[in-house]
Amino acid sequence: MSASLRSNQHGKAASMSSTPDFPTLQEAAEWFALLRADDANSRDRQRWQIWLDAEPSHREAWRKVEAVNEQFTMLPGEVARDALTATGTQRRKLAKRLALLCLATSAGGLLATRAPRDYLAALNAQYRTDIGITQKIVLADGSQIWLNTASAADAYFTDDLRRIVVHKGEVLIETAPDHHAPKRPLVVDVKDGRLRALGTRFTVRPSDKGTHLAVLQGAVSVEPADGTATRVIAAGSEVTFGSNWIGHPVATNESRTSWSRNMLMPDNMRLADFLDELSRYRRGYIACSPEVADLRLVGVYPLADTDRVLAALTASLPIKVRRILPWWISVEPA
The missing domain is CATH 3.55.50.30 (Phage tail protein beta-alpha-beta fold)
Incomplete structure (x- = not known):
């Protein structure tokens, strides 16, 4: 197997960081295919163990390959099964595909992870959509929300507050006048902080890189979680903010909401x-x-x-x- 030779070629660079590069991911994918082949033997496993222990990045690459295998129900029937029965050049090509997928997911794609608490909150949210599905919901006060693909949100109304929590995905919110006495503010909570609607229509999209806000009507006050000075974002602007920062607003338009149609x-x-x-x-x-x-x-x-x-x-x-x-x-x- 050529993986051990390639390991020697770039081992020094890999040892500087536990984050695997593409060659390391490819090696892990090749080991994955080899060890699950019908002709795998104890010597193969011993060689794999030596490779695995050689560098921290090898273990990280192996973890990512296993994560891809667990994430996709089709993987055992497509990549894994084909890789197990393939030999020589064919096996290396299939392993390379798996490594490419691992590399993509490690950059924040398919296997983006969430803290267990956040994951469970999204899983048990009042309003949820699957991949490829959007949904419109009318809340108790007459406000409307649209959930984009793979989104999750909760709504809590009390005598003091109208509160929406966006756990994942993207939500378009169109507020309605509050007929409750006294009138209650409408806020949207995300991991990065709180948004306060000022009679408005806007989208909210949290991600690992911050929360994106686009204001189509009215205005929205942005309050980062750490208490950083708030900023009001006016209609026609969008901005990204984090738990302790607010980016520079830029122009936006209605095409931001085309997914709701x-x-x-x-x-x-x-x-x-x-x-x-x-x-x-x-x-x-x-x-x-x-x-x-x-x-x-x-x-x-x-x-x-x-x-x-x-x-x-x-x-x-x-x-x-x-x-x-x-x-x-x-x-x-x-």
Whole structure:
């Protein structure tokens, strides 16, 4: 097996960090395929153990490969099964696909992790949507919320406060006048802080890089969790903030909410960014080749069938779509 040779070539660099690079992930994927093959033996396992113990990054790479295997129900039937029965060049190609997927997920893609408490809160939320599903909900005070794909939120109304908690995904909120006496403020809580609606329509999208807010009508007060000075974001602006910082607002528009009408409406958007957005509405992974990543896109794309969207892209741009596996699509130059 060539993995041990490659390990010697880049072992010194890998030892400087426990974060695995692509060659290390590829080695882990090859070991994964080898050890699960019918002809794997005790000597193979001993060699694997030596490799595993050689560098901290090897253990991290192995963990990511195992995580991919556990995450995708199709993996044992597609990559793992094929890798187990393959030999030579074919096995290395399949292992490379697995390593690429691990690399993508380690950068914040498919296997983005959440703290157990956050995960359970999202799992048990009052309002939840699955991948590819959006939903409109009318709250007790007449306010309306739309949940985007794979989203979760709760709503709590008391005599003092109207409170919405967004656990994951994205939510469009359209507030209604409060007829309760005394009138109650409407707030939205996310991991990074609190938003206070000032008679408004806005979207909220938390992520590991901060919470994104886009204000379409009215205004929203942003209050980071650590008590950093608040800032009011006016209609027509969007901003990203964290638990102790608020970014610089930039212009926004109604296309931000097109998903609530089951559409995506890119306006001079990079192809790579569009594919990242589209991937939220389907299971699996969409890879975009660097050669076509900066192509620009304008149009209206219905979300009811993401495969048709991909087909439409090939008709309007110099690209091709390769289905490497049922859940793995690669967009490349035509």
